[in-house]
Amino acid sequence: MKTAAYVGVSGQEKTAKVKKTRTIPPWLKGFVVPIIMLALWQYAGSAGLISETVLPTPLAILASFYELAVSGELADNMKISIARAAGGFLLGGGLGLLFGILVGFSRKTESYLDPSLQMLRTVPHLSVTPLFILWFGFDELSKVLLIALGAFFPIYINTFLGIRSVDAKLFDVARVLEFGWHHQITRLILPAALPNILLGVRLSLGIAWLGLVVAELMGSSAGVGYMIMDARQFSQTEKVFVGIIIFAVVGKLTDSFVRLLERKLLKWRSSFQGTN
Amino acid sequence: MSVLIRVEEKAFGIADKRTVVLDDIHLDINDGEFLTIIGPSGCGKSTLLKIAAGLDTEYTGSVNIHGREVKKPGISQGFIFQEHRLFPWLTVEQNIAADLNLRDPDVKAKVQELIDIVRLTGNEKAYPVELSGGMSQRVAIARALLREPEVLLLDEPFGALDAFTRKHLQDVLIDIRQQKKITMILVTHDIDESIYLGTQLAILRAKPGRLQRWLPIELPFPRNRTDTSFQYLRQKVLEEFEKTEHSAYTEGAGI
Numbered sequence: 001m002k003t004a005a006y007v008g009v010s011g012q013e014k015t016a017k018v019k020k021t022r023t024i025p026p027w028l029k030g031f032v033v034p035i036i037m038l039a040l041w042q043y044a045g046s047a048g049l050i051s052e053t054v055l056p057t058p059l060a061i062l063a064s065f066y067e068l069a070v071s072g073e074l075a076d077n078m079k080i081s082i083a084r085a086a087g088g089f090l091l092g093g094g095l096g097l098l099f100g101i102l103v104g105f106s107r108k109t110e111s112y113l114d115p116s117l118q119m120l121r122t123v124p125h126l127s128v129t130p131l132f133i134l135w136f137g138f139d140e141l142s143k144v145l146l147i148a149l150g151a152f153f154p155i156y157i158n159t160f161l162g163i164r165s166v167d168a169k170l171f172d173v174a175r176v177l178e179f180g181w182h183h184q185i186t187r188l189i190l191p192a193a194l195p196n197i198l199l200g201v202r203l204s205l206g207i208a209w210l211g212l213v214v215a216e217l218m219g220s221s222a223g224v225g226y227m228i229m230d231a232r233q234f235s236q237t238e239k240v241f242v243g244i245i246i247f248a249v250v251g252k253l254t255d256s257f258v259r260l261l262e263r264k265l266l267k268w269r270s271s272f273q274g275t276n
Numbered sequence: 277m278s279v280l281i282r283v284e285e286k287a288f289g290i291a292d293k294r295t296v297v298l299d300d301i302h303l304d305i306n307d308g309e310f311l312t313i314i315g316p317s318g319c320g321k322s323t324l325l326k327i328a329a330g331l332d333t334e335y336t337g338s339v340n341i342h343g344r345e346v347k348k349p350g351i352s353q354g355f356i357f358q359e360h361r362l363f364p365w366l367t368v369e370q371n372i373a374a375d376l377n378l379r380d381p382d383v384k385a386k387v388q389e390l391i392d393i394v395r396l397t398g399n400e401k402a403y404p405v406e407l408s409g410g411m412s413q414r415v416a417i418a419r420a421l422l423r424e425p426e427v428l429l430l431d432e433p434f435g436a437l438d439a440f441t442r443k444h445l446q447d448v449l450i451d452i453r454q455q456k457k458i459t460m461i462l463v464t465h466d467i468d469e470s471i472y473l474g475t476q477l478a479i480l481r482a483k484p485g486r487l488q489r490w491l492p493i494e495l496p497f498p499r500n501r502t503d504t505s506f507q508y509l510r511q512k513v514l515e516e517f518e519k520t521e522h523s524a525y526t527e528g529a530g531i
């Protein structure tokens with residue numbers, strides 16, 4: 001092997017190197033099982049052991065993905081889905097942040113609002129889907145509202161918690177330094193609550209995405225969910241798979257994005273970890 | 277007299293749970309003096325300092341600074357807590373500036389001057405997690421000094437630090453007092469520290485907290501702990517301590 005040449009000339013060292021190249025690096029080990037599974041799956045499908053309408057082969061799914069991507073169908077549907085999720089998330093998350101701040105800041109608003117909100121929270125938000133369809137039809141409105149409803153609570157609760165958990169000792173400091181109310185908010189309360197708020201954002205995004213899937217599967221004329229339901233009608237199972245994978249990947253990407261945001265905004269928590 | 281502290285009585289709790297913590301304590305401190313307060317644990321030193329800062333207003337008596345009555349906390353009574361209490365999300369220079377705008381060249385220049393005084397040059401952009409305890413406490417001192425307080429109140433500011441860092445910060449304080457001529461009141465349980473820093477020393481006794489003894493310290497700066505005059509004063513303070521019934525508390529005296 002050419003790469004082994006730099007190790008040295010002695011025969012002993014050479015055998016050591018050869019042995020080393022045979023061991024698999026740890027990060028690769030995680031891929032072993034999926035790759036074997038995919039290979040078996042592909043084999044079983046190609047050999048005709050499994051019906052294609054039940055389980056299309058990985059290559060068929062890949063081909064379907066390519067086709068959808070080239071035709072622009074995938075991009076169009078994704079645009080619509082993402083717009084819905086973003087709209088619902090911004091509406092619900094924004095209100096959650098607003099109410100979280102209001103209730104967090106004042107015990108008075110807390111005693112008026114929090115009990116009702118906590119009561120509403122016990123309703124699993126997807127269970128109101130039929131009600132929303134009755135009220136708002138199969139329109140965009142019912143979808144966006146369903147997503148917003150789910151996105152509201154995690155941000156609300158975490159913002160509220162974050163504000164309430166600000167160290168009372170730092171409030172004393174703010175008093176000694178004569179902070180005005182607006183510095184008290186921008187220099188003390190919001191930064192202190194930010195870790196919680198960002199956690200709320202992450203949870204909310206996850207729920208918004210789930211709401212989107214349910215809303216689109218319930219009935220829609222565009223979007224990734226529609227694409228899935230449409231493909232199901234025509235037994236295009238590989239297209240269904242593409243849709244599911246898209247949901248998974250976009251969900252994961254938004255989560256990673258918020259994590260990145262966390263690392264940037266909260267670098268004061270452990271700046272030793274970053275290299276800056 | 278620049279700082280007048282009159283506490284007729286300070287008590288915690290109500291009815292039969294009520295305990296008097298401070299009883300008839302009068303302290304008059306001239307401009308530029310460095311008063312150190314020493315006393316057994318639980319005798320009410322922190323309570324007294326909080327009253328002076330305006331952080332505690334539930335007592336009978338009054339606090340006056342240059343004729344102005346102190347009714348709430350504020351920047352003219354700078355306060356250094358036992359723990360540094362920095363804002364973890366602000367860098368060193370942002371912590372010192374706090375609610376002031378660092379983009380103002382005037383503020384920026386003053387912040388930089390203080391960073392140099394507390395010997396933190398080069399650490400302007402560091403976050404508190406990256407600082408040692410002693411560095412953090414220096415940032416807290418700079419933060420208070422930026423507001424040009426009339427009096428600086430320090431509650432066992434170096435209690436949690438190792439002996440070497442403590443000595444260094446004591447010298448920083450002496451430097452600052454000579455440069456800025458700020459009146460300082462420092463609470464400590466370390467007899468050496470009280471003599472090393474103070475121009476005046478108040479010894480409190482416990483249950484209820486009363487002024488046991490007021491002692492001027494007329495040693496010139498810089499002081500040397502091994503001088504005979506230093507040792508003589510130390511002996512005197514120890515004797516005062518033994519007169520209080522809580523002589524067991526002298527183990528905090530260091531060495």
Ligand SMILES: Nc1ncnc2c1ncn2[C@@H]1O[C@H](COP(=O)(O)OP(=O)(O)OP(=O)(O)O)[C@@H](O)[C@H]1O
Nearest residue numbers: 288289297315316317318319320321322323324465
């Ligand atoms: N918020 C409070 N409520 C009730 N009692 C209190 C409160 N704060 C302090 N005390 C009591 O007042 C007394 C004096 O407390 P203080 O903290 O002033 O003591 P200290 O002299 O600073 O002690 P140390 O040297 O241990 O810091 C103590 O007996 C304490 O139990």
Ligand SMILES: [Mg+2]
Nearest residue numbers: 321322323431
């Ligand atoms: Mg104390």
